Amino acid sequence: VVEIGTPERSVVTTCAYCGVGCSFEAQMRGDELVRMVPYKDGKANRGHSCVKGRFAYGYAEHPDRILSPMIRDRIDEPWREVSWEEALGFAAKRLKGIQAEKGRRSIGVITSSRCTNEETYLVQKLARGVFLNNNTDTCARVCHSPTGYGLGQTYGTSAGTQDFDSVEHADVVLVIGANPTDGHPVFASRLKKRLRQGAKLIVVDPRRIDLVKTPHVEAAHHLPLRPGTNVAVVTAMAHVIVAEGLQDQAFIDERCDAEAFADYLEFVSDPRHAPEAMEEVTGVPAETLRQAARLYATGGRAAIYYGLGVTEHSQGSTTVIGIANLAMLTGNVGIEGAGVNPLRGQNNVQGSCDMGSFPHELPGYRHVKHDDAREIFESRWGVKIDPEPGLRIPNMFDAALDGSFGGLYCQGEDIVQSDPDTSHVVAALSAMDCVIVHDLFLNETSNYAHVFLPGSSFLEKDGTFTNAERRINRVRRVMAPRARYADWEVTQLLAAAMGTEWGYTHPSEIMDEIAATTPSFAGVTYGLLEEKGSVQWPCNEVHPEGTPMMHVEGFVRGKGRFIRTDYVATEERSGPRYPLLLTTGRILSQYNVGAQTRRTANTIWHDEDRLEINPHDAENRGVRDGDWVRIASRAGETTLRAQITDRVAAGVVYTTFHHPDTQANVVTTDNSDWATNCPEYKVTAVQVAPSNGP
Ligand code: SF4
DSSP, X not given: OOOOOOOSEEEEEEOSSSTTOOEEEEEEETTEEEEEEEOTTOTTTTTOOOHHHHHTTGGGGOTTOOOSOEEOSSTTSOOEEOOHHHHHHHHHHHHHHHHHHXXXXXXXXXXXXXXXXXXXXXXXXXXXIIIOSOOEEEGGGGTTHHHHHHHHHXXXXXXXSSOGGGXXXXXXXXXXXXXXXXXXXXXXXXXXXXXXXXXXXXXXXSBOOGXXXXXXEEOSEEEOOOTTOHHHHHHHHHXXXXXXXXXXXXXXXXXXXXXXXXXXXXXXXXXXXXXXXXXXXXXXOHHHHHHHHHHHHHSSSEEEEEOHHHHSSTTHHHHHHHHHHHHHHTXXXXXXXXXXXXXXXXXXXXXXXXXXXXXXXXXXXXXXXXXXXHHHHHHHHTSOOOSSOOOOHHHHHHHHHHTSOOEEEEESOOHHHHSSSHHHHHHHHHTOSEEEEEEXXXXXXXXXXXXXXXXXXXXXXXXXEEOTTSEEEEEOOOSOOTTSSOHHHHHHHHHHHTTOOOOOOSHHHHHHHHHHHOGGGTTOOHHHHHHHSEEESOOSSSOTTOOSSOSSXXXXXXXXXXXXXXXXXXXXXXXXXXXXXXXXXXXXXXXXXXXXXGGOGGGOOOOSOEEEEOHHHHHHTTOOTTOEEEEEOSXXXXXXXXXXXXXXXXXXXXXXXXXXXXXXXGTSOSOBOTTTOOBOTTOEEEEEEEOSOO
């Protein structure tokens, strides 16, 4: 029994875990958080929550928190605790020294999708306005960058089309490459409610996720495709729709680019894309795929929800385009109950992308090469912005290894544990002269850092997060920063140490600057957020109340653009040496690399990552349930316990990546999406063999 005491006050704020963006009342006694209660008026969650948001906040007061800045000359030396002034001065001197020696493009930043919009805006401003280059990237690079590319190319903007309420109007729901029950639990509850009311469900996933069959919910069709063949599946679905005349020709004629559609029609009609022709590639029975396509096209209002099982592939961007094509083909855009909805993994992936964290885009998705876009920021910041796109995260690593890149400010992301091909990341960081980690805890990345700047938890700062439905939610400070400064203040202090004073006194002033420079945020103020609770962008003169549903009258780009989706097999194919395909995911009670959830006692229900393996594959290798197994790919190897289950098909294995002792990303390779470099986490050719343990 835990004595939680009587709260004295409560503050409404936003969960810092997944992209659902649930609102909570943080109930306080003095400066102590005694309880998180789901906020009944929260528009994303309507009084509901999952176990993480409700209980997994103990990490904020965990003794592992680092509360004092630390520096060291070399990474093989012990850390020295120093004042904030000394740490920031040390960092600034090193960064300036690297630029003096290697040029202004030799340093950069990595922002975090865990941080607020205001913090993220400042980090990219640090790169563009102080470092004077565009070397800014975000951990969205390794999750939803293909969403940015694919939806941008087809619809004209990088965002989901609907709000969560829309699912209550869906007649058919296609879930592809997402496991909402574990990854987005509150949305999953709303989806299951709609399914219990009679909506039909299609699941496209190599694994038999819970949604396929849970009490009172059973998918009409489960397409257990071979990992890496999403493009073949969505293209074959489009082939069936066109071949059987099921497309919404009136929508296509009115809303879509005619020339692009004619080209796409020719492409998709090719018999090479028929389900029968694709069956050997995808592993999905042709008749199942045909029936799924017919249901999606003719079952009424059809909504698509997708996750990292779509984006984290060498053809992630192509699959996003294929999904956007399917929705246009059937007229399922711009109406309630339909649309294309990326389920964002982290709390502020949408916001991180909106705020200009990518090296080619200023806030609001405007390319840095466009003079008029740069001039808006140049006149405000009083600097000349580099018109050349900067380095993406993997390019920063490559540049470090060739000696042209030497300094990195990394805020809120453990890139050693979370990025693929760990040994490559470690080599790159080891080659740099100044790695600054700004985080709550020492982590795998800080092993290679020269400066550690203590971070602040979501409870210690004001700001906003933007959830998967483009909803801008307020984050409110409920307790004093444990290490003196909120994260936005630390970035501002680093800019000052580099010689540039910004002078913000509160995050609301940063939002005012965002609104003044970014058309889709032009109407957003903290006053409006107080009044309405939250708003969905675009929020401006045209949409003063925000925009729950996009592309209603026309697409953001004008006419919707169909694009061909040629299937190209990934290099990660099973063969004699690596006969199994590994795919990865998350579980409900843990969150990504587990830095927060592993430090919250009441959510540690799964204390290790396990390898799910089909009974057939286990028997062939003499592996019993719970045995240690060694899993190896061309990138590396690790050891973990086996869990025998037919949830995965023969030939496929699956694990999570929540625990640093497992280091699942030692195994994942440097393959990445052709358009965005998003790593191909979701398919790695591996071998599995019995082991005596780590
Ligand atoms: Fe937090 Fe997501 Fe759970 Fe909501 S569903 S409480 S946002 S982790």
